[in-house]
Amino acid sequence: MKFFKWLVIGAGPAGILAVGKLLDLGIPEKSILWVDPHFAVGDLGTKWKNVPSNTKIKFFKKFLNSTKSFHYKSCPKNKKLKKKPEETCFLKEIVSPLQWVTKKFLKKINHEKKYIQSLRFKKTKWEFEISKEEKAYAENVILAIGSDPIQKKDLKKKFIPLEIALNPIKLRKKIKSKDKIAVLGSSHSAILVLKNLYELNLDIKIINFYRNPLKFAVEFPSFILHDNTGLKGTTAYWAKQKLLKNIPEKIERIHIQDPTFKNKLKQSNKIIYAIGFQARKITIKGLKKCKYHPKTGIIGPGLFGIGIAFPELISDPFGQKEYNVGLYKFNNYLQKILPLWVGVL
Numbered sequence: 382m383k384f385f386k387w388l389v390i391g392a393g394p395a396g397i398l399a400v401g402k403l404l405d406l407g408i409p410e411k412s413i414l415w416v417d418p419h420f421a422v423g424d425l426g427t428k429w430k431n432v433p434s435n436t437k438i439k440f441f442k443k444f445l446n447s448t449k450s451f452h453y454k455s456c457p458k459n460k461k462l463k464k465k466p467e468e469t470c471f472l473k474e475i476v477s478p479l480q481w482v483t484k485k486f487l488k489k490i491n492h493e494k495k496y497i498q499s500l501r502f503k504k505t506k507w508e509f510e511i512s513k514e515e516k517a518y519a520e521n522v523i524l525a526i527g528s529d530p531i532q533k534k535d536l537k538k539k540f541i542p543l544e545i546a547l548n549p550i551k552l553r554k555k556i557k558s559k560d561k562i563a564v565l566g567s568s569h570s571a572i573l574v575l576k577n578l579y580e581l582n583l584d585i586k587i588i589n590f591y592r593n594p595l596k597f598a599v600e601f602p603s604f605i606l607h608d609n610t611g612l613k614g615t616t617a618y619w620a621k622q623k624l625l626k627n628i629p630e631k632i633e634r635i636h637i638q639d640p641t642f643k644n645k646l647k648q649s650n651k652i653i654y655a656i657g658f659q660a661r662k663i664t665i666k667g668l669k670k671c672k673y674h675p676k677t678g679i680i681g682p683g684l685f686g687i688g689i690a691f692p693e694l695i696s697d698p699f700g701q702k703e704y705n706v707g708l709y710k711f712n713n714y715l716q717k718i719l720p721l722w723v724g725v726l
């Protein structure tokens with residue numbers, strides 16, 4: 382029977398961080414099992430590489446330097462972040478050092494390339510399948526399983542997944558002249574999709590259906606207002622120029638309560654949802670109830686969550702609540718709560 386003190390599920394940025402922070406706390410390498418089907422830096426490394434970041438380089442650097450076991454200082458020059466601290470970058474730039482850290486960890490940490498379907502709580506430990514024949518057990522499990530975009534398949538329209546819409550080269554292959562494309566949402570991803578479509582320079586109509594008005598992040602000396610929900614950097618600049626000042630003819634914006642909403646939606650032949658993300662599911666057996674606590678990361682006995690699927694709930698100085706999503710934010714949250722999980726407070 383294989384038994385591990387810690388099972389980390391997911392090898393996106395949050396899973397890499399979880400393994401790194403456990404090592405930083407002195408948890409023995411051999412007591413950790415790390416599972417992911419690809420070990421390719423999660424969705425960040427496989428789906429969002431060509432998306433411009435909404436984070437400045439200085440925060441990515443802080444993220445890489447805050448976990449000692451990453452040894453970022455010894456990262457080869459061609460894999461290190463190159464841009465200046467105040468600049469933003471394409472997400473592939475942060476994927477590169479994280480892939481390097483992953484490879485180093487895989488040399489010393491027990492790992493399995495697979496997808497874990499379910500976890501069963503048995504008295505004091507978690508049972509899971511390593512293969513069809515073999516079960517293994519862990520005292521503690523960290524879920525770093527990421528989130529999926531919320532999207533509804535509309536059979537009457539050609540549905541373009543967000544992952545494609547956020548990649549200009551792949552998007553170009555899905556769009557034809559005279560297309561009428563509905564884009565739902567008004568957050569960072571939605572605006573990036575509008576920008577990508579607009580910059581294809583094709584004879585198309587883009588109709589943006591939105592529920593919430595455009596929201597911009599505002600830097601105050603001690604905090605950033607709408608840090609997680611507001612538009613930032615180049616995306617914010619583009620939205621101000623093209624959606625607030627001189628709306629180009631090919632773009633139309635319609636509030637979902639507008640009387641023309643249903644009709645306009647019917648007129649479109651392609652649809653892209655950019656309306657948010659939901660935590661991936663994993664089947665939990667053997668416990669009647671377990672719920673993620675957004676201040677401690679605890680989901681159940683010996684079961685914890687981190688990353689985009691399990692972010693910290695914070696309040697800004699005006700009392701507005703939002704989920705804190707971003708690599709450096711995951712770092713700060715885990716730094717705070719991991720001692721609680723490990724029980725060394």
Ligand SMILES: Cc1cc2nc3c(=O)[nH]c(=O)nc-3n(C[C@H](O)[C@H](O)[C@H](O)COP(=O)(O)OP(=O)(O)OC[C@H]3O[C@@H](n4cnc5c(N)ncnc54)[C@H](O)[C@@H]3O)c2cc1C
Pocket residue numbers: 390391392393394395396416417418419420421422423424425426429432433434435436472495496497498525526527528547570661663687688689690706707708709
């Ligand atoms: C479009 C977009 C842009 C973003 N831009 C930024 C940015 O600029 N700056 C920033 O800091 N953050 C950004 N983020 C937020 C965040 O950093 C990323 O979403 C990041 O990928 C989250 O990391 P994660 O490890 O939580 O999840 P993921 O990257 O999704 O990784 C989860 C991993 O878990 C694996 N997994 C899931 N279920 C199982 C299972 N049952 N068994 C085994 N493995 C499993 C998956 O295969 C995957 O490899 C962005 C997010 C999006 C969507």
